[in-house]
Amino acid sequence: MALHSRVPEDESGVELEINPVYSREKSCVIPRYRLPDSGVLPRTALQVVRDELILDGNARLNLATFVTTWMEPEAEQLMAECSSKNMIDKDEYPQTAELEHRCVNIIGNLWHAPHSEAVGCSTTGSSEACMLGGMALLWRWRARRRAAGKDTARPNLVMGTNVQVCWEKFCRYWDVEPKYVPLVPGRYHLGAAEASAQCDENTIGVVVIMGSTMDGSYEPVADVNAALDALAATPGGPDVPIHVDGASGGFVAPFLQPETEWDFRVPRVASINASGHKYGLVYPGVGWIIWRDEDHLPEDLIFKVNYLGGEMPTFALNFSRPGAQVAAQYYNFLRLGHDGYRRVQQTSQDIALHMSGEIAKLGPFELLSDGSDLPVFAFRLRDDVTGYSVFDISERLRMRGWQVPAYTFPENLTDMAVMRIVIRNGFSMDLANLLLDDLRLQLQVLEHHPQTQMPPELQKKRASFAH
Incomplete structure (x- = not known):
């Protein structure tokens, strides 16, 4: 390692550099849980942090994560250039906002949204997107119940026990009863008949996963739709929508299993989420949520802000976040196209x-x-x-x-x-x-x-x- 030359002390007598020569480490303690009394040179701080990070596992050898661990150098460069742009400042960064708008429409088209102008937004990941999808289900269920003069005190959500923890969080945060369909030997994800059997008039929706984190299998969206149709056809049967958690499969099924109907081709699918930072091939964190149409995104969930230079709608849970991942998502769409994604x-x-x-x-x-x-x-x-x-x-x-x-x-x-x-x-x-x-x-x-x-x-x- 190259030696750093010592720098003069400042006027207060505080040395501005901690000499990074390892033989002097004993006298140059780096505090871990409080701010140091004075700073160090940039290269010294970089070396200290790098030294600790070599204890991490190698991301490329991580066969546990679904999250992207490799991108092209050009994409990395683009992300570095956009990391200082705040995604929420659409008036200051109108072209970044335009790239987000293009991505929403590209994804909506990929998932067979019924209208050319898709309804959706980017998020920090699928967890936030799931929260938004669940909230829309809950708000629409309440509106239907109130219009019918019925109580709204006991909403529930049906899903398999293999769901990602974000759905458990949604139910706890918004006081929704989770109704879990257990797994059984030979069936390691949600079953259509089992999901339908859990539904009642208080069910805000059924979560169906395109790519279970447990074993990578797709849950049968079309079969769940048919079972819910049969339930709705019974006397007094509830009319239950579907949210598709496509965290991983949303960017796989359209390219590898295009004949499989799991998206907006399935009539009861009200919304779909996916992680751009998984098989969307972008570094963390970016997710996407698309609704079937404007009717499936309640107006009450949309806020308008006018203190960033112009009035604009927002319906994400998070506010400030970098525009780098959205730019990288558009880069991938442009760089790979449909055939490139299919090949990857x-x-x-x-x-x-x-x-x-x-x-x-x-x-x-x-x-x-x-x-x-x-x-x-x-x-x-x-x-x-x-x-x-x-x-x-x-x-x-x-x-x-x-x-x-x-x-x-x-x-x-x-x-x-x-x-x-x-x-x-x-x-x-x-x-x-x-x-x-x-x-x-x-x-x-x-x-x-x-x-x-x-x-x-x-x-x-x-x-x-x-x-």
């Missing part, structure tokens, strides 16, 4: 199918999914495999830098521990084969050196931490 997602799926097929051949494992929906698959140890667990495999892979999560399934299947691999753009076939080689090696080590069996209570704590 197809490559990820080809790698996922290759890996799941090889893992199935290893012997100890059985697949829960193979990557034929999302480029994501989950697998577990066969019941007759003893001496080690998926948590042991996960820990040993981490010794080589691979982050492959091990976790237990939700309520009703908590005794089933699995591993999951997420394939994203930037994870090559070469890396996939290196991971397979390491997995084979670690299995040999564990088979010859079985791990001590943990007490059940410790296994649960470990599973909870891993999840």
Whole structure:
């Protein structure tokens, strides 16, 4: 490392630099939980922070996250240029606002929105988008109930136990009863008949996931729609809308499974969210929410502000946030086009199918999914495999830098521990084969050196931490 020359003390006698030479580290303590008394040179601060960050895992080897970990240098440059622009200041940054408007319409077209002018906005991620979609369902349900002279005290939302935690947050924050459909062996996501059976006059909607985080499988949007149609046709049957949580599948299904009807082609779908920072191929954080039309976005949720240089509507939960991710999303749309997105997602799926097929051949494992929906698959140890667990495999892979999560399934299947691999753009076939080689090696080590069996209570704590 290059030595930094010492700088003179300022007029108050305070040295402006902490000399970064490691041999002097003892006398140059960096406080962690309070502001230092004086500052340091930019390069010194950079080195200190970089030194600590090398303890993080390598994002490219993180097979747990759905979030984008690689972008082209040109996209990174564009994001750096736009990071100081505040997305909410549409009067000051009108062209950034125009790029957001274009992205909303591109996504609306991709999801077969019924009108050429799509209704939606960008968000900080799918969690915020889910909140907005849930709020619109709740407000519209209240309006219908009040118009019919009925009470609005007990709203509920139907979903599988495999939903992302943001839906649990929505129900708690807005005092909505969550009605969970449990998973069962052989069905690891929401079932249509089971969802319909949970609905009643107080149901504001059903959440259907295009790409469960548990195993990467798509939930049957069209089947849920048909079941809700049948329910509505019964005497006094409720008319229940659908929100599609397309956090990951919203940018996969249109390119890899274009014939699958899950979007606004399905009549009961009122709104759809997706993460631009997942298979939308943008660094975190950006999400998108699109409604079927203006009628599905209640006017009460739209606010108008006029203190940023001009009056403008806003219906996001967050306010100030950088415009960099929106610019990068538009860059991807322009750079890749429909064919480019299809090729990128197809490559990820080809790698996922290759890996799941090889893992199935290893012997100890059985697949829960193979990557034929999302480029994501989950697998577990066969019941007759003893001496080690998926948590042991996960820990040993981490010794080589691979982050492959091990976790237990939700309520009703908590005794089933699995591993999951997420394939994203930037994870090559070469890396996939290196991971397979390491997995084979670690299995040999564990088979010859079985791990001590943990007490059940410790296994649960470990599973909870891993999840």
